[in-house]
Amino acid sequence: MVGLQCWEALSVRAHTFSRRTVVLAGGGVVALSATATAPASAGMAQINVRNYGAIGDGRTDSTHAFRTAIDAASRRVKASLGLAIVQVVIPSATSSYRVGPLTIPTNVELVGTGATRPRLLPKASVARWITTASNARNTAIRNLVLDTYGRVAEAAITMASGTSGFAIASTQITNGAGTPARAGIDTRSGTRNLAISACTLGGITAVRLGYNPTNTSIRQTTFKGWVDRAVWVRSDETYAVNGLTIDSCTILPPAPGGTVRQPIQINGADSKPIQNVTITNNRVTGPGTDYNDTTTPGTADLISLHRCEGFTVSGNTVTGGGDVGITVAQQSRNGVVSNNTSFANFSSGIAIGSGTSSYVRDISVSGNRCLDNGRVGRNDTTPAAARTGIYVQGAQTVSVKDNRSGSDSATTSQLYGVSTARSTGVTISGNDLHGNARSSTYSA
Incomplete structure (x- = not known):
């Protein structure tokens, strides 16, 4: 017997092990033996x-x-x-x-x-x-x-x-x-x-993941009326996230005001990229106005990955953002962007790289639907090349395959199906690019 103190009328509880059973009663531990493994669940x-x-x-x-x-x-x-x-x-x-x-x-x-x-x-x-x-x-x-x-x-x-x-x-x-x-x-x-x-x-600001959290999951959670960011990952040269899953969440538009207005913002550092990010099956909705609208400003990029390595962004629906729907930029590498729907955003539906990225490399963009993006808003500054379903700039070794990028309506604000600029090793194949206002592809 091993004596217990301050048990305070705890009811009998049994923890079953593979090689022993411990019964916790009001007075002690019964049948205690060696070489125990992890306990099974109990009341x-x-x-x-x-x-x-x-x-x-x-x-x-x-x-x-x-x-x-x-x-x-x-x-x-x-x-x-x-x-x-x-x-x-x-x-x-x-x-x-x-x-x-x-x-x-x-x-x-x-x-x-x-x-x-x-x-x-x-x-x-x-x-x-x-x-x-x-x-x-x-x-x-x-x-x-x-x-x-x-x-x-x-x-x-x-x-x-x-x-x-x-x-x-x-x-x-x-x-x-x-x-x-x-x-x-x-x-x-x-x-x-x-x-x-x-x-x-x-x-x-709903979830702020700073320092170096490992194996974080956010599932089936609703964000509404959030301030500046719904999910904010803020790593630096000392600390970096490793293992983040955001799955089956609903992110509604932010509260009025704010300076960032970014639903999912994931920022690593060049020397410490964020590892193993999975963003799947989420619904992210902006207010349907341009980010630069001075009266009712919209969101920035709805899903944004900067300086990430080994990631998957798949099965998400992103709609009504004031800038890009899904962005992968700033020295990110080794990732998959697949089977997402990016609709009615005020810049590109999906952007791989950016005007300030030194490189983004080894990215697969496949099976996505990018429809009616590149909308014109109040005080709009979006260049024509970015009014596109999929925009690849400052990137290396990017596969753009089997995507639908265009519009099925008689009129669309989306000028191009796929645009490329300052990129090398971009392969474009098997895409359905009909229904864009100017052309299926554009190269700066």
């Missing part, structure tokens, strides 16, 4: 914040109750020899819970329950609101509404350095009043295995 222990005095009336400061419940959950984890995952349960309430900064330790989850997702509000101004503990493992936030309410300066949720295995699921992050936070979700150095799924984010 999770729960601690209710209301049992520690939390009140969801929109007025009461429940910070102490939340922190005490989290501390109790952490004690249970330690008492289980680190085998248990413990949920801190936050029941639905008539109003919101007001809480100050919270820290989530290893193997602890914050989970909302009830008919409606519980809402949390900051009790006062704070830089970072909910943060994982340094080097925390296997943490989560599920089924909550986090309203920064103009009181969070930096981020609603922050992964502290060394965080591994953090899940954010079925959670809404928003800003109900005042100046928005700079990020809804933010990463610090050494973050690994962040999974965001089935969430709704808006009123903020």
Whole structure:
């Protein structure tokens, strides 16, 4: 027997191993043996914040109750020899819970329950609101509404350095009043295995991936009314992202104003390109106005990859952007852009390279549909060569194959099917380029 402390009436929980079974009961660990492998899934222990005095009336400061419940959950984890995952349960309430900064330790989850997702509000101004503990493992936030309410300066949720295995699921992050936070979700150095799924984010720069996160996934999440960027990857000469998947998300137009207005912006550095990016099956929609429109400015490029290596952009629908639909530029290499639909954007449907790219190389562009791009907007500065379905400039070894680029209507703003400039090793084959206003191809 191994004694357990502070078990606090934890119900019997069995963790089954390939070569042993550990039964966690109120008094101890039973049948403990050597050479264990990873545990199978089991029911999770729960601690209710209301049992520690939390009140969801929109007025009461429940910070102490939340922190005490989290501390109790952490004690249970330690008492289980680190085998248990413990949920801190936050029941639905008539109003919101007001809480100050919270820290989530290893193997602890914050989970909302009830008919409606519980809402949390900051009790006062704070830089970072909910943060994982340094080097925390296997943490989560599920089924909550986090309203920064103009009181969070930096981020609603922050992964502290060394965080591994953090899940954010079925959670809404928003800003109900005042100046928005700079990020809804933010990463610090050494973050690994962040999974965001089935969430709704808006009123903020939604996801900011800085430093060197590894194996991040963003799936089935909706971004609406975001500020400047929905997903922003900002690597530099010291840190670079490795492993990013954005799949089956819906990105709606941004909030009014802002200076960048870019739904997915991924920026690496020449010496440290961002590795292994997969952007698939997303729907990205701009407001349908030109980026330079002074009255109702549109977005910049809807999906933008700069200085990336080993990437796939496939199956996305990008519509109504104020500039390019999908851009791969600034020394990116070894990538695939396939089976996307890029429609009614104010510059090119797909741009490989740019006027400032030293090179973009080894890119396959295939099976895409680029229709009715190159629209004319207020204060428009788009050159004729860029009013095209597919634009290749400053690039090397690019295959443009089996794409549909043109229009099926009697009139179209898209001047060319494929344009090329300052590029070498471009092969164009098997494309359907009918229905462009001037010509099927153009070469500067």
